Amino acid sequence: MSGKVIFLLSVALSSAQQLCTPGASDGYKVRLSIRTALGDNAYVWSQNELFLFRATLAFAMRNHFDGQDFQVANIIVCDETPRVSFWFVVTWPDDATRLVDGGEVEQAIRKSRKRINSAFLLNDWTLEFVGIAPTLAASQLPATPPWLIAFGVVMGAVGAGFIILVVSAAVQKRRKKKENVEDVAEDEDSDVEAPAPKPLKNGSVRHEPSGVSNIAFSDDERVTQM
């Protein structure tokens, strides 16, 4: 009885070994650069670490396929090298002879990439799945682009300035109109100069706001020599 079990196990093992070969179409090569990432704090790669890896991968497969109970045994590893690289393939939990399609494996790994990395204190570049591009963080695009906010502020300020300009111009016009009405009434009575005349440089007096300066009378003496 036990002999049969041993025989079956060895068959299973050998078939498993046959499933995992370097260059397998549904398999991936993994490369770990622990010393590059951690320097002096690097841990030593051992079979226990490999076990953790297989368990993490099983976790990733479980996350990807809802309901499928992947086991550590479903992650088959081969062609280990001491620089720490190896190949792996994934078999279905219910049928150990069938490999999970490479595309599905890739998607599963990309989904849980961050968790796999953090289990080993590595990142996308030091824990490299050859053939699976690292997943970059999506650009955080806020709901309102920030430039629009700045634009809104400036446009608002400009608009406010514009309104102030228009309103003040209108107010001034109204004031002028009122003054003009009073001026006209005054002029009819007297021909004295309007209140507060503004003397010009050459001494002549100018009535504000109407009145035009006659440049023919300004600074002529300097040039004309008699």
Add this chain to the structure above:
Amino acid sequence: MGEDARPNWDSPVQFLLACVSYAVGLGNVWRFPYLCQMHGGGGFLIPYLLMLFLEGVPLFYMELAIGQKMRLGSIGAWSAINPYLGGVGLASIVASVYLCLYYNIINAWSFWYLFNSFQSFLPWSDCPVNSNLTGPLEECQKASSTKYFFFRETLNISSSIEENGGIHTGQVLCFVLAWVITYLFIIHGIKSSGKVVYFTATFPYVVLVIYLIRGLTLPGAIHGITYMFTPKMEELANPTAWINAATQIFFSLGLGFGSLIAFSSYNQYNNNFEHQAFTVAIINSGTSIFASIVTFSIYGFKATVNYENYLNVVSAHLPLVINKAVEGVGLAFIVYSEAIQNMPLPQLWSVLYFIMLLLIGLGSMLGNMTAITTPLRDLKILSKVRILCLIFLLLGLAFTTPSGNYWFTMFNDYGASFSLLFVVLIEIITVSYLYGIKRFEKDIEDMLGHRPNWYLKIMWMIVSPLLLIALFIFYIVNYIRGGTPTYQAWDKELGKTVVTDYPIFGQVFIAILLASAVSCVPLTALYVYCTNRKHSTSIKESAISA
């Protein structure tokens, strides 16, 4: 006297600042440093300063004198000088119209970059991630993040001038803002402009000084400065250096647009414009040199940042960095934003820089809009400035389309370059020979109280016209030798610009741009001649019949 006396500047200082604000433009910041490095660093200063006194100051002085004497905008002033040459003023206006159409898009870009600076990470410092989240966007990777931000996210540029479709909302908003602000600046003529120029003329210098201090303290800046100030004398043997110096002085001072005539027409009759002409011309050139010191210190810093990792001698790599330098729009937006992102606290530097670009650009817009509104007001054609601004806004929206940048380059290269040379050449020949240098001298004596220096007379009569004719011929020869006009189209796949021929309609448009301004002069002369003949024949007939 008319109901409205001609408005005046509140003080001569306002006029001076208005001229400075107008003359100091984006060309001082991006074209001069490029020319400087292209023609061997410090040695370029020799032809540049020489041309300033041979060509720049005399022509600037002449335009101010005409405006102040005639007290009219460009059309009225030139009609007064010679009845057949009112077309010169008209040509100036046409050139100004073209400039006003396209120049505000640069201000729109400055606003766009300014608003995008208010983020924790400057958006041009990193490439965005592609849709699979596997890596940066391919276009961005092939080019660089700053180039990508400019060509894709700011312009959304198409791959040729023929392709079009859609507008960039962000750009449209910024463009509208630029026009609203321009309108507010000129809404009350020089009463409003005069106050605005106190700020637009002075604040850019504040920013430049701050940048100078920052630039000189950057690591590696000294290499850039030494490169700039080590003259390569052999470059002076190259005639292109002299021609570029002459054209740079010419365009940098903003001659021929009619803005200077417009500004000085609001002066008091006896304003000492001679003093102001020299001051503004020297300030303008000084600003160019100042800006290039800042630029070269940043080049030195960039070389250090790029090559320090390779432990190579920085000075060996400086030429590599500098020779990749681009001019024009590229330098201002791409290279500078690249340099800014490496500085500590980049948001602050970015905001300062783009505010400076904005003020400089708006100041130049102000001058050109005044060049258009002044003669129109004189002729009583225009009563409301807002209609003009609205028209320019609507037409200018074409520059916010994906192919807009190609149209912009076309207008920039052809709309207001050759025509200005022509206009100013006619101006100087008219004043020196048709109007008469003696009459001109007397007018100046009338205004200032003394005759102009003999140096100026020689320049006006001989040297400046000869220089302008030489430039004119050079331009024509270049156009003919250059064959089909080309432009730089952005190739999405390659992530860089490729030289492309203009299509037929593009070449036709270029011809229209060139011909429309230049033809104003002969056409108006012809029109005046015909009107006079009709008038004189009708007088004769009425005399005979009476």
